[in-house]
Amino acid sequence: xxxxxxxxxxxxxxxxxxxxxxxxxxxxxxxxxxxxxxxxxxxxxxxxxxxxxxxxxxxxxxxxxxxxxxxxxxxxxxxxxxxxxxxxxxxxxxxxxxxxxxxxxxxxxxxxxxxxxxxxxxxxxxxxxxxxxxxxxxxxxxxxxxxxxxxxxxxxxxxxxxxxxxxxxxxxxxxxxxxxxxxxxxxxxxxxxxxxxxxxxxxxxxxxxxxxxxxxxxxxxxxxxxxxxxxxxxxxxxxxxxxxxxxxxxxxxxxxxxxxxxxxxxxxxxxxxxxxxxxxxxxxxxxxxxxxxxxxxxxxxxxxxxxxxxxxxxxxxxxxxxxxxxxxxxxxxxxxxxxxxxxxxxxxxxxxxxxxxxxxxxxxxxxxxxxxxxxxxxxxxxxxxxxxxxxxxxxxxxxxxxxxxxxxxxxxxxxxxxxxxxxxxxx
Numbered sequence: 001x002x003x004x005x006x007x008x009x010x011x012x013x014x015x016x017x018x019x020x021x022x023x024x025x026x027x028x029x030x031x032x033x034x035x036x037x038x039x040x041x042x043x044x045x046x047x048x049x050x051x052x053x054x055x056x057x058x059x060x061x062x063x064x065x066x067x068x069x070x071x072x073x074x075x076x077x078x079x080x081x082x083x084x085x086x087x088x089x090x091x092x093x094x095x096x097x098x099x100x101x102x103x104x105x106x107x108x109x110x111x112x113x114x115x116x117x118x119x120x121x122x123x124x125x126x127x128x129x130x131x132x133x134x135x136x137x138x139x140x141x142x143x144x145x146x147x148x149x150x151x152x153x154x155x156x157x158x159x160x161x162x163x164x165x166x167x168x169x170x171x172x173x174x175x176x177x178x179x180x181x182x183x184x185x186x187x188x189x190x191x192x193x194x195x196x197x198x199x200x201x202x203x204x205x206x207x208x209x210x211x212x213x214x215x216x217x218x219x220x221x222x223x224x225x226x227x228x229x230x231x232x233x234x235x236x237x238x239x240x241x242x243x244x245x246x247x248x249x250x251x252x253x254x255x256x257x258x259x260x261x262x263x264x265x266x267x268x269x270x271x272x273x274x275x276x277x278x279x280x281x282x283x284x285x286x287x288x289x290x291x292x293x294x295x296x297x298x299x300x301x302x303x304x305x306x307x308x309x310x311x312x313x314x315x316x317x318x319x320x321x322x323x324x325x326x327x328x329x330x331x332x333x334x335x336x337x338x339x340x341x342x343x344x345x346x347x348x349x350x351x352x353x354x355x356x357x358x359x360x361x362x363x364x365x366x367x368x369x370x371x372x373x374x375x376x377x378x379x380x381x382x383x384x385x386x387x388x389x390x391x392x393x394x395x396x397x398x399x400x401x402x403x404x405x406x407x408x409x410x411x412x413x414x415x416x417x418x419x420x421x422x423x424x425x426x427x
Contacts, residue, residue: 013041013082015120015143016069041119042066042082048107098150120144159211162237173312246281246289
């Protein structure tokens, strides 16, 4: 089965917590702080693997988490870093953040690792918080929480040549005759429900990859049928072979069919129909094809588009067609890259916490404040000192916690609990 679009969940490893510890040894009962730092959490890394050609494996595993960093230890021992999680995907995979649909990475280079989520930073041990006036800090910094996302993986085949055309015009037969691919072939619409890839062993230049793009229909660019699923795979194709039924067995003019496909390509992505194209007029072994071939040549050859008569069934004209394709690829500019025209994903636009803090009211006059930022602030602030308490008050006001408490209806004398700290509220 060919799978080219899946949704998975990825999460970086949280940083390890810093340690609260004091040096103890024989005859030393009040040693200084020696709590070690927490280790860094593991990263989420994607790698494009040339040995893969489908996202099938992700149908069975959809959750990927990097390992958290180890907490710091006594005697200044730093915790070990968490192990990265490495996710291998086919070359040509686009990674999108599911909520915004923005691109996080476009993996077109084989074996190049891309870090999508960085692991959380390890927290500092209590040794870092010692000062001349505070020689025995009994707190350490917690490790940072890593980001996590739902992401969509989309595979866009990277092929030198793409076979396009309406269903049942002979694309699969052509692919099977000129490459090592073995697509299923039958005489009915939508025989090909997934792209097939094959390698053409060229006698006229370098080998090239050919993709049989499933038959398109009118309205494909609006998503009719499986339009979007199919059109995704033509975006990175250098050259199109537009295969048409020269015998017009479906009763529709081949020229009309060519125009339909070009219109769908252009609607899907501007400029797509202008890619280098060779029209392959198939089924020339049937007498009805001669007249249509003449009409197609009269219309498209003056536009600079090559027209090749072929019969995929009898292997006629295929060498000439492949030679024309090889000539086009030989002169193809190396600096043309088919990138997406989407805004790049910016991690800064995705806040670490969509709700920085929460306030829960219990029994009418008991207010519980929680949140990642608040918890972190409590970890490195010594409330017992005047300086620390002033910083604590300033933080509550600047972060809007005081205003939020007042909006909840807090009155003077009510109790506020922030993790291990409880105090009476006074304006």
